[in-house]
Amino acid sequence: MAVYKLKTPISEEEIRKVKVNDVIYITGTIVTARDQAHRRALEYFKQGKALPINLEGLAVFHCGPVVSKEGDKWVAVAAGPTTSTRMDIFEDEFIKNFKVRVVIGKGGMGKKTTDAMAKYGAVYGAFTGGAAILAAKAIKSVKSVEWLDLGTPEALWIFEVEDFGPLAVAIDSHGNNIFLDVAKKVEENKQKIYQKLGLTQ
Amino acid sequence: MDMAKVIEDVAFNILKQAVIYLPEDVKQALKKAYAEETSETGRTQLKAILDNIELAEKYQAPVCQDTGTIIFYVKAGAEAKNLDKLEEPLIKAVRRATKEIPLRPNAVDPFTQKNSGDNTGRFIPYLNWEIASGESIELTVMTKGGGSENVCLTGMLVPGEGINGLKKFVIDAVIKAGAQPCPPTILGVAMGGGSDIAIKLAKKALLRPLNEPNPNPEIAKLEKEIFEAANMTGIGPMGLGGKTTVLGVHIDYAYRHPASFPAAVAFNCWAARRASAQIDADGNVEYLTHKMRW
């Protein structure tokens, strides 16, 4: 297990060094996007419209933060990850079109996203579910917010972060996916458990 | 003394205790799991959880951004006065807590999809009533996260399979839930009664501290057996692999109809938030779960 401190923008070469089970910390810019923002970003791309921010080399964070406005400044109060599987239907196109290098969330993603990560060079960093204060403390400032019309949780929040993590690399750019491996192992263990409990199939 | 005000303040305080400070037994269980976990990736997750718990206490902030659905358990003394007026101060406390702590507004009208914005709405906060003897009122709050709620399960098992059917039902539920409920989780398990009774008992079993096995040795044995089996799955912290999948299993039961075997599994995530206090007839308050904090 290696530990990497990465600064955005992250290059393809840099991200390809990172392997599953490594731990990464990110300094620089991360952008939140949930279902709605993913959908809109891909629509923009189709129409040839530019996004409010160039995502190349950045990290996209599956998160609907709790934010508060102090004066005219936004502050991230709590910013834990949301379940990533809902974004599985968008993520391969998202990685391909916008060249994000890190996808941050919880719960993991499937085969299609894993393939896109291998092809275009990106990793999935699992942020501990529920660890909202840990995340919020690594967010140094809210640079800006776009697409607020989608609602606070769904908007694009552009965060300036310092040592954001730990992110457990659960999918790397070489086709490895811890969540799929764990699922396979769990299936094997299930038979042993049934046996131990004296159960038949 | 204004009893309604006392109740409102106590409800506000236990809500605040619950969302910021995890109960001592849960913290101890997480520390033990961190010491014993052998998967390196699993350890990073448990460490992050422990760090996050410390930060929440330091900054007086909710330990998780999902501050959950608010559920009260009221154990009301039969001699206590004005029980019919208990609900209003509880609702007021929830509104205040939502604004002041703050809590995430988590009450949505299922017809209009509109969020009430203050964690209240039809039947929310939900009140579970129990009548006890005496004049005091014991108030417990549980704030129940959505991720772990989404994998709760009720099933009507085959009576002929007996306890084995229950074991399989629970293990299959844990495997199906995978990373979703933010493991390590706590399992409330119940059988018998009816479909509604089983899930109610299962959820209530989540209130029992982790270091207290069921007083009935037969059930305690079953709790241990399912606990060990669930931790053999290899799901691990946050589903990233490891031997810490559940922190505890609490089982309860009711007698069943000869033809039915209702069973239920209620999941609670590592952010297992609960707090209790007792109010006597004179308005004196004793905080039961978070003594050192007040």
Ligand code: SF4
């Ligand atoms: S499942 Fe629990 S720990 Fe995870 S995000 Fe929801 S409330 Fe927080």
